[in-house]
Amino acid sequence: QQPVQSPQAVILREGEDAVINCSSSKALYSVHWYRQKHGEAPVFLMILLKGGEQKGHEKISASFNEKKQQSSLYLTASQLSYSGTYFCGALLSYNQGGKLIFGQGTELSVKP
Amino acid sequence: NAGVTQTPKFRVLKTGQSMTLLCAQDMNHEYMYWYRQDPGMGLRLIHYSVGEGTTAKGEVPDGYNVSRLKKQNFLLGLESAAPSQTSVYFCASSSRSTVNTGELFFGEGSRLTVL
Numbered sequence: 001q002q003p004v005q006s007p008q009a010v011i012l013r014e015g016e017d018a019v020i021n022c023s024s025s026k027a028l029y030s031v032h033w034y035r036q037k038h039g040e041a042p043v044f045l046m047i048l049l050k051g052g053e054q055k056g057h058e059k060i061s062a063s064f065n066e067k068k069q070q071s072s073l074y075l076t077a078s079q080l081s082y083s084g085t086y087f088c089g090a091l092l093s094y095n096q097g098g099k100l101i102f103g104q105g106t107e108l109s110v111k112p
Numbered sequence: 113n114a115g116v117t118q119t120p121k122f123r124v125l126k127t128g129q130s131m132t133l134l135c136a137q138d139m140n141h142e143y144m145y146w147y148r149q150d151p152g153m154g155l156r157l158i159h160y161s162v163g164e165g166t167t168a169k170g171e172v173p174d175g176y177n178v179s180r181l182k183k184q185n186f187l188l189g190l191e192s193a194a195p196s197q198t199s200v201y202f203c204a205s206s207s208r209s210t211v212n213t214g215e216l217f218f219g220e221g222s223r224l225t226v227l
Binding site: 001002005032034040041042043044047087089099100101102103104105 | 145147152153154155156157160168170171202215216217218219220221
């Protein structure tokens with residue numbers, strides 16, 4: 001039931017782009033993206049609702065493909081501050097009462 | 113502005129001991145959650161609450177109990193701790209109006225070691 005993220009880890013040079021994928025075996029109502037820096041609490045990035053809507057946050061954007069039950073997070077022109085672990089959270093229905101289930105995480109390291 | 117506060121931040125237990133983790137939020141949020149984080153496993157939902165006096169099981173509820181007697185507090189209990197419960201525990205909260213369209217606010221985490 002836990003969403004599957006890929007890749008598990010990625011190393012970038014500053015200015016490079018990256019894509020993180022999140023797939024579910026079950027139909028999704030919404031997908032939530034969080035970033036966690038080492039030793040800190042996860043912080044909300046964005047949410048995508050059913051409908052294939054694409055959202056943006058600075059140079060970070062995401063898409064949601066309902067047919068494939070997949071979401072992708074796009075990091076453009078990466079900065080050192082983008083380093084951390086990215087988690088996608090899946091909500092299966094509106095009536096799930098906020099039961100947000102997270103993937104295993106993707107560790108992103110941005111080097112100078 | 114405290115947000116979500118977890119107590120204690122660190123704890124070492126012996127197998128079989130019991131303990132309670134306290135989560136307090138000052139944002140008047142309806143929903144509260146307990147997650148555990150283990151390397152390679154991500155954040156796994158233990159229990160959650162959709163309002164004062166209510167609780168529900170998440171993905172990995174076995175070995176844990178919870179209570180939500182007051183809206184601002186969500187307690188996580190371990191009756192008989194096991195080494196498999198060594199983990200970092202995160203509490204989170206969200207408002208009723210944004211639970212499905214908005215964000216979870218996380219506490220700083222509580223690191224528990226069971227020997």
